[in-house]
Amino acid sequence: xxxxxxxxxxxxxxxxxxxxxxxxxxxxxxxxxxxxxxxxxxxxxxxxxxxxxxxxxxxxxxxxxxxxxxxxxxxxxxxxxxxxxxxxxxxxxxxxxxxxxxxxxxxxxxxxxxxxxxxxxxxxxxxxxxxxxxxxxxxxxxxxxxxxxxxxxxxxxxxxxxxxxxxxxxxxxxxxxxxxxxxxxxxxxxxxxxxxxxxxxxxxxxxxxxxxxxxxxxxxxxxxxxxxxxxxxxxxxxxxxxxxxxxxxxxxxxxxxxxxxxxxxxxxxxxxxxxxx
Numbered sequence: 001x002x003x004x005x006x007x008x009x010x011x012x013x014x015x016x017x018x019x020x021x022x023x024x025x026x027x028x029x030x031x032x033x034x035x036x037x038x039x040x041x042x043x044x045x046x047x048x049x050x051x052x053x054x055x056x057x058x059x060x061x062x063x064x065x066x067x068x069x070x071x072x073x074x075x076x077x078x079x080x081x082x083x084x085x086x087x088x089x090x091x092x093x094x095x096x097x098x099x100x101x102x103x104x105x106x107x108x109x110x111x112x113x114x115x116x117x118x119x120x121x122x123x124x125x126x127x128x129x130x131x132x133x134x135x136x137x138x139x140x141x142x143x144x145x146x147x148x149x150x151x152x153x154x155x156x157x158x159x160x161x162x163x164x165x166x167x168x169x170x171x172x173x174x175x176x177x178x179x180x181x182x183x184x185x186x187x188x189x190x191x192x193x194x195x196x197x198x199x200x201x202x203x204x205x206x207x208x209x210x211x212x213x214x215x216x217x218x219x220x221x222x223x224x225x226x227x228x229x230x231x232x233x234x235x236x237x238x239x240x241x242x243x244x245x246x247x248x249x250x251x252x253x254x255x256x257x258x259x260x261x262x263x264x265x266x267x268x269x270x271x272x273x274x275x276x277x
Contacts, residue, residue: 001038002038002083002084002102002103003038003039003040003080003082003083003084004036004038004039004040004082004083004084004085004086004099004102004140005039005040005041005042005075005082005084005085005086006031006039006040006041006042006086006087006088006094007041007042007044007068007071007085007086007087007088007159008027008041008042008043008044008087008088008089008090009044009045009059009064009067009068009071009089009090010024010043010044010045010046010056010090011024011090011091012045012046012062013045013046018240019191019236019240020091022236022239022240023090023091023189023191023236024090024091026093026229026232026233026236027088027089027090027091027092027093027094028054029229029232030093030094030095030096030229031054031094032052032053032054033096033228034094034096034097034099034100035096035097035099035100036097036099036100036103038099038103039053039099040053040054040055040082041053041054041055042055042057042071042074043055043056043057043090044057044059044067044070044071045057045058045059046058046059057070057074065160068087068156068159068160069156069160071159071160072147072157072159072160075143075146075147076147081143082143083142083143084102084112084140084141084142084143084146085140085141085142085143085146085159086138086139086140086141086185087137087138087139087159088137088138088186089137089138091189091191092138092186092187092188092189093120093186093187093189093226093229094138094185094186095183095184095185095186095187095225095226096225096228097183097225098112098140098179098185098186098225099140101179101183102140102177105177107175107177108175109175109176109177110141110142110145110171110174110175110176111139111140111141111142111145111171111174111175111176111177112139112140112176112177112178112179112185113135113136113139113140113167113171113176113177113178113179113185114136114138114139114178114179114184114185114186115131115178115179115181116129116130116131116181116184117129117130117131117132117136117184117188118184118186118187118188118223119187119188119190119215119216119218120187120188120189120190120233121190121191121212121218122189122190122191122233122236122237122240122241123191123192123208123209123237123241123243124218124237124243124245125220125233125234125237125243125245125247126218126219126220126221127187127218127219127220127221127223128215128216128217128218128219129181129216129221130215130216132164133168134163134164134165134167134168135163135164135167135168135171136163136185136186136188137163137167138185138186138188139163139167139185140185141158141159145158145170145174146158146159147159148170150166150170153165153166158170182221182222182223182224183223183224183225184223184225187223187226189233190212190215192208220247220248
């Protein structure tokens with residue numbers, strides 16, 4: 001049986017907000033909903049315990065970078081190595097069917113990745129499908145690749161490197177299979193309390209809503225693999241932002257949204273030209 005190992009660096013408890021706690025519980029729900037049984041998960045945080053296939057390890061360090069180094073040490077002492085490693089953050093959702101899709105694939109691959117990254121705006125329930133020149137951090141990589149030291153990145157193992165700098169270079173000449181646009185490996189949850197985004201918005205002193213516009217075009221969309229979590233996500237929007245999400249999938253609304261998006265981008269380009277003058 002093909003074995004998968006998820007690796008997650010947990011948010012330090014002193015940084016947990018009520019929303020972040022709820023997102024973590026949803027992350028666990030998605031993880032445990034896997035239709036394929038050949039998986040385990042290692043969560044590096046502040047305690048040692050086990051929950052079925054999930055093992056919590058008490059980390060000696062705090063930062064994600066250092067925790068990934070500890071995860072590497074854990075991997076080295078395993079008697080039976082997994083076939084694939086998958087990194088995922090504790091506020092994102094893994095597709096419950098993705099492991100089964102990888103196993104059912106007809107060809108041998110080194111990596112399974114999203115080409116279109118799916119971003120879900122928790123505040124309004126809209127999604128963006130964005131294609132970038134780099135690969136996302138949450139991909140399924142063969143174990144032998146995952147632990148390969150990258151000489152131009154301080155000899156860190158591949159899975160512990162910055163994905164937007166290293167992954168696409170490493171896999172440029174390897175067998176990569178990309179997911180279908182509407183059936184991604186995972187869904188990245190964007191919220192005002194997302195640690196990375198909240199830091200960026202604080203540094204640039206811009207509102208969350210304005211920042212999400214820089215991430216891509218958001219609209220209501222169907223993602224069948226994530227339908228089981230739709231009501232959970234809507235409930236979080238209601239609980240934390242007092243938002244009642246009423247999705248509108250009509251063709252007319254999509255045309256209006258795209259038109260508004262084009263007008264916004266045009267306005268930005270005009271403003272840039274004016275400022276340059």
